[in-house]
Amino acid sequence: xxxxxxxxxxxxxxxxxxxxxxxxxxxxxxxxxxxxxxxxxxxxxxxxxxxxxxxxxxxxxxxxxxxxxxxxxxxxxxxxxxxxxxxxxxxxxxxxxxxxxxxxxxxxxxxxxxxxxxxxxxxxxxxxxxxxxxxxxxxxxxxxxxxxxxxxxxxxxxxxxxxx
Ligand SMILES: [Zn+2]
Numbered sequence: 001x002x003x004x005x006x007x008x009x010x011x012x013x014x015x016x017x018x019x020x021x022x023x024x025x026x027x028x029x030x031x032x033x034x035x036x037x038x039x040x041x042x043x044x045x046x047x048x049x050x051x052x053x054x055x056x057x058x059x060x061x062x063x064x065x066x067x068x069x070x071x072x073x074x075x076x077x078x079x080x081x082x083x084x085x086x087x088x089x090x091x092x093x094x095x096x097x098x099x100x101x102x103x104x105x106x107x108x109x110x111x112x113x114x115x116x117x118x119x120x121x122x123x124x125x126x127x128x129x130x131x132x133x134x135x136x137x138x139x140x141x142x143x144x145x146x147x148x149x150x151x152x153x154x155x156x157x158x159x160x161x162x163x164x
Contacts, residue, residue: 006096008154011036016156021095037150039098046107046147047091049140053114054084080117084110098151111137111144 005018008027012034019027019036026035058081064074087106090097097103118133 004095006099007156008036008039008098009156010034011150011153036154037147039147039151039154040096042147042150043091043094043097043103046144047088050084050088050091050107050110053110054081054088057081057084080113083113098147099155104148104151107144111140115141 006021007016008019009016010029010032013029013032015029015031017030019038019040021040023038024041025038027038028035057077061074061077061081064071064077068074083106087103087110090100090103090106094100094103115137119130119137122128122130
């Protein structure tokens with residue numbers, strides 16, 4: 001498994017190649033020179049966003065615990081923090097997070113829950129719309145959709161690998 005080298009499909013010519021996992025730049029297709037998104041780097045940035053979320057959540061838990069002690073809301077928040085941690089580990093451990101269904105699903109669950117916790121639930125329960133947080137999510141979600149689309153485009157299906 002240590003020699004596992006992911007293969008991706010070029011979004012332009014459809015040819016398959018092994019992306020340079022060390023580079024921070026775009027993944028250049030050796031067949032047509034098209035610049036493919038560096039998915040490893042993009043998924044790492046998503047993980048870094050989740051790390052920021054985890055730090056904020058831990059601070060929120062500590063403040064809440066100091067003020068109110070342990071309550072149900074805090075237990076839920078702690079469960080969410082564990083989910084964030086698991087997702088970060090999955091992204092960093094995966095050699096090819098863009099083709100890993102578990103990792104990708106975890107990312108959607110994490111951001112879906114974060115949006116609910118920070119925007120929808122406060123709006124529905126106390127009628128407060130957190131505008132700054134909403135602005136952040138209106139930037140993050142299109143990015144996640146874009147990334148998901150890039151990931152799906154470059155996944156090599158088993159039939160395609162057979163041809164190569
Ligand atoms: Zn190409």
